[in-house]
Amino acid sequence: MQTPARMLVRWPNWLGDALMARPFLRGLRAACGSSRIMAIAPEGFLALLAGDGVYDETVTLRDRALDARVRAFRAEVAFVLPPSFSSAWFALRHGIPRRIGFRGDARDLLLTEAVARPARGDLHLSREYLLLGRGFGVREPAFRPLRLTVGAAGAHAVRDALAGALVLAPGAAYGPAKRWPAQRYIALGRKGREQGWPVVVCGAAEDREVADGVAAAIGDGAQSLAGRTSLLDVAAALSGVRAVVSNDSGFAHLAAAAGAPTVAIFGSTSSAWTAPLGAARILQHPPVCSPCFHRRCAIGTVCLQAVAVDEVWAAVGDCVQRYARISRETR
Ligand code: SF4
Known part of the structure; x- marks a missing residue:
C-alpha cells in the first residue's frame, strides 16, 4: 500500500x-x-x-x-x-x-x-x-505520559498550588449520573487536610459552583481553581500532585495521561469501555442496571452511592504509597 x-x-x-x-x-x-x-x-x-x-x-x-x-x-x-x-x-x-x-x-x-x-x-x-x-498498519504504541511544559508565569502559580496536593474533581459535564456526591468529596478533602495535605478542587468553568462549594466546606488549606486555569497549565502541573480523585470525566483522563496517581469513580458508564489510559485506579460497583449510559438516573444513582468515602480514601492511600515506592525504585 x-x-x-x-x-x-x-x-x-x-x-x-x-x-x-x-x-x-x-x-x-x-x-x-x-x-x-x-x-x-x-x-x-x-x-x-x-x-x-x-x-x-x-x-x-x-x-x-x-x-x-x-x-x-x-x-x-x-x-x-x-x-x-x-x-x-x-x-x-x-x-x-x-x-x-x-x-x-x-x-x-x-x-x-x-x-x-x-x-x-x-x-x-x-x-x-x-x-x-x-x-x-497502525499498531498500538506503549503508553507514555503527556509531554508538557510549563511556560507562562500563571502556569508556575498553578504548579505551585498543585504541588503535593490532593486534587479533587467533582464535576462531570456529561450529567449527574456521573457525579459522586459533593458531600463525599468534602469528607474526602477533610481527610486529606487531617494529613496536612493541601487540597485543590479543579474543573472547568461549568464546575465552578460545585468546586467552590466543596473547597469552602473543606475549609482552611483548601482552594478551588475550577474555571480559573487553562487546560494546559493544569495538565502540566498534574505530575506534581499527591493524588487525584475524579469522577469519570475529562479531568480523570487528563490526570492519568499526565502521569498523576488517579482514582476515577465510575457511575452510569462502562469502565471497560472508557477507563482512563495511564495511572488510574477505577472504582465502580455496577448494579444490575449498569452500564446504562444515562446522564440522569431515575433510581437514585445506586451505582455512585455504593462507592464509600472510606473506600476512596483507602485507594488514595494505596496510590500514594505505590507512587512513592516507584519513584524510589526509578530514581
Ligand atoms: S440506572 Fe443504574 S447504572 Fe444507571 S445511573 Fe442509575 S443506578 Fe447507575
Missing part, C-alpha cells in the same frame, strides 16, 4: 475521547511517517498533544478560515473519529476522496470505509480507534 502524502484527522470533541485517541494518533504517525498530517480539533486539545508529534498542521474548529485551509491542504485520506453525521459530512464536503470512520446509520453513505464497532465495552475505546487505522 502506498502511503498517502496528506492525511486529515478529525479529532473527537470530548477531552476524554481525544486522550483515548492518543494511541491511534501516535500509531498513525509511526506507521505513516512520510505523510503530512493535519489535525482538526477543539482549540485547547491541540496544545496538550503537541509533545506527541502527531500532527504537522492544525486547524481549530472555530477557525474562520477552517474551510479554506482544509481545501488547500488537499488531504487524500480523512480519519473521522467522532461518530456524528456532521463530522462525516465535513470530510465529504471538502472533497476528501477516502473517508474512514465508524459505521452509524445515515453517515455510512458519506464514508468510503464505514468500520463496524463491537458492542460497547467489548473493546476499550482506544482500541476501537485503532480499528480505523488497520489498513495503514
Whole structure:
C-alpha cells in the first residue's frame, strides 16, 4: 500500500475521547511517517498533544478560515473519529476522496470505509480507534505520559498550588449520573487536610459552583481553581500532585495521561469501555442496571452511592504509597 502524502484527522470533541485517541494518533504517525498530517480539533486539545508529534498542521474548529485551509491542504485520506453525521459530512464536503470512520446509520453513505464497532465495552475505546487505522498498519504504541511544559508565569502559580496536593474533581459535564456526591468529596478533602495535605478542587468553568462549594466546606488549606486555569497549565502541573480523585470525566483522563496517581469513580458508564489510559485506579460497583449510559438516573444513582468515602480514601492511600515506592525504585 502506498502511503498517502496528506492525511486529515478529525479529532473527537470530548477531552476524554481525544486522550483515548492518543494511541491511534501516535500509531498513525509511526506507521505513516512520510505523510503530512493535519489535525482538526477543539482549540485547547491541540496544545496538550503537541509533545506527541502527531500532527504537522492544525486547524481549530472555530477557525474562520477552517474551510479554506482544509481545501488547500488537499488531504487524500480523512480519519473521522467522532461518530456524528456532521463530522462525516465535513470530510465529504471538502472533497476528501477516502473517508474512514465508524459505521452509524445515515453517515455510512458519506464514508468510503464505514468500520463496524463491537458492542460497547467489548473493546476499550482506544482500541476501537485503532480499528480505523488497520489498513495503514497502525499498531498500538506503549503508553507514555503527556509531554508538557510549563511556560507562562500563571502556569508556575498553578504548579505551585498543585504541588503535593490532593486534587479533587467533582464535576462531570456529561450529567449527574456521573457525579459522586459533593458531600463525599468534602469528607474526602477533610481527610486529606487531617494529613496536612493541601487540597485543590479543579474543573472547568461549568464546575465552578460545585468546586467552590466543596473547597469552602473543606475549609482552611483548601482552594478551588475550577474555571480559573487553562487546560494546559493544569495538565502540566498534574505530575506534581499527591493524588487525584475524579469522577469519570475529562479531568480523570487528563490526570492519568499526565502521569498523576488517579482514582476515577465510575457511575452510569462502562469502565471497560472508557477507563482512563495511564495511572488510574477505577472504582465502580455496577448494579444490575449498569452500564446504562444515562446522564440522569431515575433510581437514585445506586451505582455512585455504593462507592464509600472510606473506600476512596483507602485507594488514595494505596496510590500514594505505590507512587512513592516507584519513584524510589526509578530514581
Ligand atoms: S440506572 Fe443504574 S447504572 Fe444507571 S445511573 Fe442509575 S443506578 Fe447507575
